[in-house]
Amino acid sequence: MGLTKQYLRYAASAVFGVIGSQKANIAYVNLRGGERGRFVAVAACEQVFIWDSRKGEKILILKGQKHEVTFLCPSPDGVHIAVGYEDGAVRIFNLQNGESNVSFNGHKSAVTTMNYDGLGARLVTGSRDTDVIVWDIINECGLYRLRGHKDVITQALFLKDKNLLVTSSKDSFVKWWDLDTQHCFKTLVGHRSEVWGMVLLNRENRLLTGSADSELRAWDINYLQEVRTLLGEPKVKKGKTLLDDEDDDDEDDEDESLEEVRESSRILSCKKAGSILREARDRVVSLTADARARVVACHGNDSVLELFTVLTNEEVQRKMTKKLKKKVELFLFTAEPVVEKMLKDEIVRLTNIKASAKIRWVDCLSCAGGELKVALLLQNNTIETYSLKTSDKTPAANKTARLTLAGHRTDVRTLAFSSDNLAVLSASGDTVKVWNRSTLQVIRTMACDYALCSLFVPGDRQIILGTKSGKLQIFELASGSLLETVDAHDGALWSLCLAPDQRGIVTGSADKKVKFWEFELIKDEGTGQKRLTVKHTRTLQLEEDVLCVKFSPDHRLLAISLLDCTVKIFYTDTLKFFLSLYGHKLPVLCLDMSHDNTLIATGSADRNVKIWGLDFGDCHRSMFAHDDSVMFLQFVPKTHLFFTAGKDRKIKQWDADKFEHIQTLEGHHREVWCLTISPSGDHIVSSSHDKSLRLWERTREPIILEEEREMEREAEFEESMAKGDAPVVPGETEGEAAPAAKKTVETVKAAERIMEALEIYKEENRKKEEHKYACESAGKELPPPKPNPILVAFGNVSVSRTELIELEVSLLVLPFPYVPELLRLFNGYIQQGLEVELVCRCLFFLLKIHFGQISSNQMLLSVIDELRTNTLSKVREIRDMMGVNGAALQFLQREIEGKEDVMFFADATGRLADKKKKRRRRERAVLAIA
Helix, strand or coil: CCCCCCEEEEEEEEEEECCCCCCCCCEEECCCCCCCCCEEEEEECCEEEEEECCCCEEEEEECCCCCCEEEEEECCCCCEEEEEECCCEEEEEECCCCCEEEEEECCCCCEEEEEECCCCCEEEEEECCCCEEEEECCCCEEEEEECCCCCCEEEEEEECCCCEEEEEECCCCEEEEECCCCEEEEEECCCCCCCCEEEEECCCCEEEEECCCCEEEEEEEEEHHHHHHHHCCCCCCCCCCCCCCCCCCHHHHHHHHHHHHHHHHCCEEEEEEEEEECCCCCCCCEEEECCCCCEEEEECCCCEEEEEEECCHHHHHHHHHHHHHHHHHHCCCCCCCCCCCCHHHHEEEEEEEECCCCEEEEEEEECHHHEEEEEEEECCCEEEEEEEECCCCCCCCEEEEEECCCECCCCCCEEEECCCCCEEEEECCCEEEEEECCCCCEEEEEECCCEEEEEECCCCCEEEEEECCCEEEEEECCCCEEEEEEECCCCCEEEEEECCCCCEEEEEECCCEEEEEEEEEEECCCCCCEEEEEEEEEEEECCCCEEEEEECCCCCEEEEEECCCCEEEEECCCCCEEEEECCCCCCEEEEEECCCCCEEEEEECCCEEEEEECCCCCEEEEEECCCCCEEEEEECCCCCEEEEEECCCEEEEEECCCCEEEEEEECCCCCEEEEEECCCCCEEEEEECCCCEEEEEEEEEEECHHHHHHHHHHHHHHHHHHCCCCCCCCCCCCCCEECCCCCCHHHHHHHHHHHHHHHHHHHHHHHHHHHHHHHHHHCCCCCCCCCCHHHHHCCCCCCCCCCHHHHHHHHHCCCHHHHHHHHHHHHHHHHHCCCHHHHHHHHHHHHHHCHHHHHCCHHHHHHHHHHHHHHHHHHHHHHHHHHHHHHHHHHHHHHHHHHHCCCCCHHHHHHHHHHHHHHHHHHHHHHHHC
């Protein structure tokens, strides 16, 4: 058997160049020992970056898997942050160590909003699938799914003092939910278009909503249950008094029950209080408030952030008193004036903040001394922070930080590697940056025109850019200065290629010309030193726009792709026509030649890649490469392997000899514009419309193509299995409330693990019985049978390792024949006191979903009776033990506080606050000296 060709795997190494993704919001976070309002969290594709706004540095990276981050929500205690993803998953990260130990999977599509309750014990999530799910953080499980909206959920808020939830959606409705009964008791229909955001104000007695117009609508909330309780309203029957006789007919009973239902649904009333006009005329993009609900920030699709302040009752009263005095002075001899309190007297415009670009997301934070900090995530990959004093009469916002260095403002359209593999060049519509490949730090940033192509000049001291306006720009890296701008073409300069002899370049443009240039050193008139320039030597006139040009490695041929879907090949020395490669149905956007001058590969907008021979121009193979246009193609140096990048967000590696697809590099979340391969072939850098640059490294791991195809088929099968019909709970009807978790590949695998564990348990019991019978027959003790190797590997414990969040759905898809054996196992576990809480949870869920079959099975009656007795006794024992322990801890606390005459638990908190105050004083002193 011959030795198969070995391929080495390329793996993702790092993501850089993105400061903040536009899909997810920005949020202030607290890190241990850090100043309040100093750190902000933003999404960076599938990761979350924590930035230090003062230093402009990345402090922490929360690594995701493969789906894009869509929402961030810090916990009230500041220790954790909830991250929602494009596939509907939610993960809870610890901000101290960056690890994620809790994950929820219940939504079918992207998470659009999240919020914690006041204690941080529950999390509500809304999604594009129109569902709202409430999760229990402590027990790591879903509580329930709330259905009722018909479009994307835009906001979901807990009411702190009441077990209520309010949600808004693009279906123009605001719904109020009673979480005790899990039903919608009120729907607000006062909006004519989508509700894009809302906040609760005035101690949750007012709701402010933002819609698709220029109004912010305010709604007064009156809690009717509280009113009835305070008034002491007696519960009497309709038309009766307390002295009436108790015997009533059936008709009166029906009237009474209807009245009780009607009264119970009236938890609160919501009445429109007025509206506030914004300066912007378009829809509300983001609407948020600070933690104390004293400042409201909103913005549209422009660069202006509008800030409003919510006055307290005392401030409103003082304002109304001043108005009344003015009216008394004006109408001194007339009747007593009356001043009505209006909405504009309670919510006052604070100021406007003009950002440097269009705003995408905003977050506010109130600090000590009436200082308000505002963080803005802009649409051009920039973060800006502002600070202002809300107590000032005319507050002015001061820009405190602007994070721009670590990324481009627009998409990167061209990349290049230096000859020593250490530096990477990236150029966009306004800047060109040079990065250190190993540290991923920016070495140089230089302003340029809209760049379309680039390269390092031999020696890596200068770079050359081709721009959309047809100019060649030459930069020197040492000084970061523009040496010269050459008017090279009359149209967009699409392609640039270094000559193999490294003495010049060739350029191709939309003006239908290909020009040849030579490097030349001239004396600078200003400095008197020699500098690099390019000298035009020859021009090749063509009939169509030039899209790409490439020299053959031996400098013999020049390949030119044209807008007429053909590739023309000319001799370099005489510029005589040699070959025409035709066959693509749409223009060829990229091409490259192999190192041995035998092959040329072309990628086209028709989604195909064709491999041609350079001897006769014959097409060796045409391959369907991507699901959208092929944007870039390049051979790996000194091989016949090449990479292609497409608008389908994928990068693929191919073998030009065997015409085989080797591997797919998935990671980008938008169209991939270009890539570059290092001269050693060990590194790849790619750029995308998602503003990110990705570094890929060649590993030592070999790729076996059969295994790769098998893994792809398995992934497709698992994905289709997870998309199957959701399991149905017997007896449950489709309503507003439903189970929170969903069927996934993990839940199916977890159910299979439970079945496997039960089978092993049965087999071990059978072995024990056979061994016992053999010992009795032989009349002596025989050696025990060998245990199952799985039991040996897991420490001789036959408990299936299932995540808590997957538990309910795993039990739901578990076939009923396994349930009786599982109930017997639960009985044994409870008797031994093993995992009583977890076993009770599983037991109650199984009884709920299989109640009919279990109750009708005579064989299980004794098991259920034993379970009832054992469960009650064990739960009582645990409850009593917790009560005793709690009382003992309280007793110890009182003893220690009495002896030391200090507050035991409050002492450490006070010391920490004193330390923070001292540190702030020192920092202010240092800043004052500086």
